[in-house]
Amino acid sequence: MIKRKSFFTRFLFKRKLCPVCQSEDIILDAAGHTGKYKCLNCNYIGVLILEKIIKEKKE
Numbered sequence: 001m002i003k004r005k006s007f008f009t010r011f012l013f014k015r016k017l018c019p020v021c022q023s024e025d026i027i028l029d030a031a032g033h034t035g036k037y038k039c040l041n042c043n044y045i046g047v048l049i050l051e052k053i054i055k056e057k058k059e
């Protein structure tokens with residue numbers, strides 16, 4: 001028996017944050033064609049976003 005869950009235990013998550021209000025409600029504008037992001041919280045639109053890397057430690 002092989003437990004395949006261990007494959008995901010040390011995954012790095014990148015979370016996108018709005019540079020204005022630091023909300024996580026960020027989506028790709030125009031389905032990614034423009035490469036711009038849109039914040040659903042403050043309606044910020046631009047290429048600049050904050051990225052927060054979260055290390056999950058689950059054994």
Ligand SMILES: [Zn+2]
Pocket residue numbers: 018019020021022023039040041042043044
């Ligand atoms: Zn925002």
